[in-house]
Every structure is written in structure tokens, then in C-alpha cells.
Amino acid sequence: MQAIVKTEARPGAEIQRVAVPEIGPRDVLVRVKAASVCGTDLHIYRWDRWSERRIHPPLVFGHEFCGEVESVGAEVTTARAGDFVSAEMHVACGRCFQCRTGQRHICQNVRIIGIDMDGCFAEFVKIPESNIWKIDPAIPVDYAAVLDPLGNAVHTVLAGEIAGLSVAVTGCGPIGLFAIAVAKACGAGPIFASEPHPYRMKLAEKMGASVVIDSPGTDPAAEVLARTEGVGADVVLEMSGNPQAIRQAFQMLRRGGRISLLGIPSKPLELDLANDVIFKGAVVQGINGRRVFETWYKMQALLKSGALDLAPLITDRMPMSDFARGVELLLSGNASKVLLYPDGVPGAAGR
Ligand code: NAD
Ligand code: ZN
Numbered sequence: 310m311q312a313i314v315k316t317e318a319r320p321g322a323e324i325q326r327v328a329v330p331e332i333g334p335r336d337v338l339v340r341v342k343a344a345s346v347c348g349t350d351l352h353i354y355r356w357d358r359w360s361e362r363r364i365h366p367p368l369v370f371g372h373e374f375c376g377e378v379e380s381v382g383a384e385v386t387t388a389r390a391g392d393f394v395s396a397e398m399h400v401a402c403g404r405c406f407q408c409r410t411g412q413r414h415i416c417q418n419v420r421i422i423g424i425d426m427d428g429c430f431a432e433f434v435k436i437p438e439s440n441i442w443k444i445d446p447a448i449p450v451d452y453a454a455v456l457d458p459l460g461n462a463v464h465t466v467l468a469g470e471i472a473g474l475s476v477a478v479t480g481c482g483p484i485g486l487f488a489i490a491v492a493k494a495c496g497a498g499p500i501f502a503s504e505p506h507p508y509r510m511k512l513a514e515k516m517g518a519s520v521v522i523d524s525p526g527t528d529p530a531a532e533v534l535a536r537t538e539g540v541g542a543d544v545v546l547e548m549s550g551n552p553q554a555i556r557q558a559f560q561m562l563r564r565g566g567r568i569s570l571l572g573i574p575s576k577p578l579e580l581d582l583a584n585d586v587i588f589k590g591a592v593v594q595g596i597n598g599r600r601v602f603e604t605w606y607k608m609q610a611l612l613k614s615g616a617l618d619l620a621p622l623i624t625d626r627m628p629m630s631d632f633a634r635g636v637e638l639l640l641s642g643n644a645s646k647v648l649l650y651p652d653g654v655p656g657a658a659g660r
Contacts, residue, residue: 480549
């Protein structure tokens with residue numbers, strides 16, 4: 310099969326012919342219909358310090374996709390050939406404290422398909438049965454291919470109360486933009502968004518942000534405070550990982566509000582804990598992945614309700630062989646979700 314392979318420990322990736330994965334008795338082989346490029350794939354492509362430590366080439370990367378079940382192992386009972394599926398790509402150990410107490414999204418021994426094992430930038434991908442998510446056929450292929458990052462957004466937005474509350478989203482990459490759409494669908498408002506890139510600022514507006522702040526050009530904390538009579542936002546969703554944005558996120562939170570941190574800073578940073586957390590009585594949450602499968606059920610319900618229009622965020626569609634072009638687009642910031650199709654780009658309806 311054709312696959313995008315990180316062949317060696319250096320920048321770039323190659324399109325190669327590799328063997329179709331062999332499945333074990335509890336595995337499912339999925340024929341990939343559409344895959345989507347994530348920020349993590351950009352790290353792997355560029356070969357940064359994180360990749361050097363974590364990735365062991367050769368590796369077929371990619372972890373956002375949907376497809377059709379091709380075949381199943383002898384002991385598989387819950388999936389069969391022809392099913393329309395995606396998957397939770399974090400494979401939990403099933404044995405650690407967290408796995409045994411209903412928190413497999415923070416498993417101590419998690420392994421990620423597309424990072425620690427061959428992923429979905431290929432014609433076929435192997436998934437353990439326990440990680441398969443069956444997709445309602447009413448959901449279009451293009452949306453089904455982005456359930457992984459949409460799930461990050463749903464998990465973050467719904468990690469506390471949201472309806473009728475003011476929300477600030479710092480960082481409008483794909484996940485921040487999804488979060489704006491989800492918060493709006495769940496009855497939040499007003500929604501403040503901060504982002505430096507003009508293309509993504511426009512998308513934030515399109516997704517339903519009431520106010521889009523050019524950060525760091527304008528101080529977003531001062532702006533949110535000014536627009537909330539000095540009170541601050543009830544809920545802050547940090548989705549940039551940028552140290553300055555993280556500090557501002559704490560400053561724009563109202564006393565007693567909730568801040569949920571999804572963005573990953575590349576190194577430790579300094580915070581004013583006394584003023585921005587303790588005296589504020591802030592509720593601070595770390596957000597990792599998606600709850601398995603609680604977030605998936607909620608996400609599917611939101612999609613089926615028709616309340617989420619994600620079309621503006623699927624900015625580019627191309628054959629999988631154009632992968633390098635998709636990466637360049639994303640690196641320029643002039644894209645949100647780039648979809649790759651192993652069998653060529655389907656018709657405009659995307660179903
Ligand atoms: P992304 O890098 O595309 O988005 C980050 C956005 O933040 C960009 O649009 C960038 O322009 C913006 N930004 C940079 N500096 C800013 C500033 N000072 N103020 C406001 N915005 C600023 O990434 P993404 O794919 O949307 O993911 C968002 C973050 O979440 C990343 O840090 C990513 O590593 C992290 N992430 C976390 C998890 C998790 O499970 N916790 C999962 C996926 C991604
Ligand atoms: Zn575990």
C-alpha cells in the first residue's frame with residue numbers, strides 16, 4: 310500500500326510502498342477514506358526536539374482519520390467489514406490505576422497510534438477493537454476525519470458548566486476554532502477569542518466568536534475585562550500553548566471562574582499563582598485527549614443535532630500524495646484542517 314513514512318531521523322517524509330499491516334485476533338484493519346493533518350504531524354515532519362526523543366523511524370505517521378472496516382481478527386465481535394469507523398488513537402494499557410478507575414484518557418502507559426505505532430497516513434491502518442468508534446452514517450466523511458481534534462475541543466468545553474456563561478478562547482488554531490463552535494452550540498456567550506494570525510482571526514469570527522482580539526497586538530486580558538465590566542470571563546479555554554497567552558488567560562478569568570488548559574507550552578513557565586489562581590479562587594483544569602468514550606458520545610450527539618457547522622474549518626482537501634503541500638500550507642498559518650484522501654479527493658459533498 311501507499312503510505313507517508315518518516316524514514317529517517319531528519320526533516321521531511323517520503324511516500325513509499327509498504328506492506329499492509331497484519332492484524333492480530335483482536336485487531337481491526339481499516340481502509341482509510343480521509344485523514345487529517347495535526348500540529349503533531351508538523352512536529353514530526355520538521356523533526357523538532359520532541360520528535361527526536363519520541364519518534365523511532367521508520368514510522369507511518371498520522372492519527373486523525375475515518376474509514377471503512379476491511380477485515381477483522383478472529384476474536385473481534387463489535388466491528389465488521391463495511392462499518393464506517395474512526396478510532397481513539399490513544400491506546401490505554403487497561404492495567405494501571407487510571408485505566409482501572411474509569412480514566413483511561415490519562416493512562417500511565419498510553420501508546421499513540423501514528424506516534425508510537427504506525428498510523429493512518431496510508432491506505433490501511435490497524436486499530437485494536439477496543440479503540441474503534443463506529444460513526445453514524447449521517448455524519449459526513451470530512452467531519453468524521455476530524456473527530457480526534459474535535460474531541461479535544463468537546464472535552465475542554467464540556468469539562469465544566471458552559472451554557473449561559475461568557476467564554477474566552479486563547480489561540481485559534483483548529484482546536485480553538487472547534488472550541489468556539491462547540492461553546493456556541495452549547496449556549497455560551499459572549500465568546501471572546503484571541504489570536505495573532507489574520508487568517509485564523511477571520512475563521513474565529515466565522516465560527517461565532519463575538520469579539521476577536523488581535524493578540525499580542527492588543528492586550529486580550531485588558532480587552533476581556535473592559536468588555537465584562539471589569540469582572541472577567543466565566544470560563545477561559547487556553548488553546549495556544551503560548552506562555553504569554555497562558556498568563557493572559559489567567560488574568561482574563563473572573564474570580565471563581567474555570568480555566569481549562571489544553572495548549573501545551575514547550576517548556577516550564579512562570580505564573581502569578583497568588584493573584585491569578587489563589588486569591589481568585591480559580592478552578593484550574595488540565596485537559597488531556599478525550600474521555601473514552603464519553604466525549605465521543607457527546608461529540609456524535611452534537612454533530613447529529615446539526616448545531617455544529619464545521620465546513621469553514623475544512624480549509625483544504627487534497628490527494629494524500631500532496632502531503633508536503635498540505636504541511637507547507639499549515640506551517641504558513643493560512644489553513645485550519647487539511648484533509649488527505651488516499652483514493653483522491655471525492656466530490657464536493659464530501660460524503
Ligand atoms: P495550533 O498550533 O494550530 O494553534 C495554536 C494557535 O495559537 C495558533 O493559531 C497560534 O497563532 C495561536 N497563538 C500563538 N500565540 C498566541 C498568543 N499570544 N495569543 C493567542 N493565540 C496565540 O494548534 P492546535 O492543533 O489548534 O492545538 C492547540 C494547542 O493544543 C497546541 O498547543 C497543541 O500542542 C495542544 N494540544 C493539546 C492536546 C491535549 O490533549 N492536551 C491535544 C492536541 C493538541
Ligand atoms: Zn493504563
